Amino acid sequence: MSPGSRRAIAAGDRVGLRYTVRLAADGRVVDSNRGDAPLTITVGRAELLDKLDDALVGRRRGDRFRLELRAAQGAFGSYDAEKVQRMPRAEFASGIALEVDSVIGFGLPDGTEVAGRVTELTDTTVTVDFNHPLLGHDVVYEVEIVEVSGDAA
Numbered sequence: 001m002s003p004g005s006r007r008a009i010a011a012g013d014r015v016g017l018r019y020t021v022r023l024a025a026d027g028r029v030v031d032s033n034r035g036d037a038p039l040t041i042t043v044g045r046a047e048l049l050d051k052l053d054d055a056l057v058g059r060r061r062g063d064r065f066r067l068e069l070r071a072a073q074g075a076f077g078s079y080d081a082e083k084v085q086r087m088p089r090a091e092f093a094s095g096i097a098l099e100v101d102s103v104i105g106f107g108l109p110d111g112t113e114v115a116g117r118v119t120e121l122t123d124t125t126v127t128v129d130f131n132h133p134l135l136g137h138d139v140v141y142e143v144e145i146v147e148v149s150g151d152a153a
Contacts, residue, residue, distance in 0.1 A: 006060040011044030016147030024138035061148045067141040076132035083130040
C-alpha cells in the first residue's frame with residue numbers, strides 16, 4: 001500500500017463497516033454483522049447514529065475502535081408514549097410467532113422497515129412498542145472499517 005492510500009474519512013464518504021453491538025451491563029451481543037457482508041453507510045447522513053458518524057470522521061480503512069453509548073446521554077432517543085401502538089391481532093399473519101418481548105419488523109409505505117417489540121397480547125390485540133429496542137441501555141459498539149470510497153486497495 002502506498003503512502004496516502006488510506007486517506008482520512010470525511011462527511012459524504014461511503015464506508016463499509018463490520019460491527020458488534022454489546023450491552024455494556026453484561027457484554028451480551030445484541031447485533032452483529034461479523035461473518036456477513038459489511039454494512040455500507042454514507043458518513044454524515046445519520047444512517048445509523050450521529051455519535052457513530054462523528055467517531056468515523058478522521059479514521060481510516062483498517063481502523064478498529066470501541067464506542068460506548070450511554071442511555072443517559074440519549075444514545076437512542078427519548079421514550080415516546082405515542083410510539084406504543086395497540087393493533088388488531090387479525091392484522092398479523094398467522095405464521096408470525098407472537099410473544100411478549102419478541103421483535104417484529106414492520107414495512108412502512110416508503111419501503112423502509114422499523115422494528116417493534118411486542119409488549120402485551122390479548123385474544124384480540126397486540127401492543128407494539130416502536131421506541132428503539134436499545135432505548136434505556138448502555139451499549140458498546142466494536143467497529144472495524146473495512147472499506148472507504150476512493151481508497152486505493
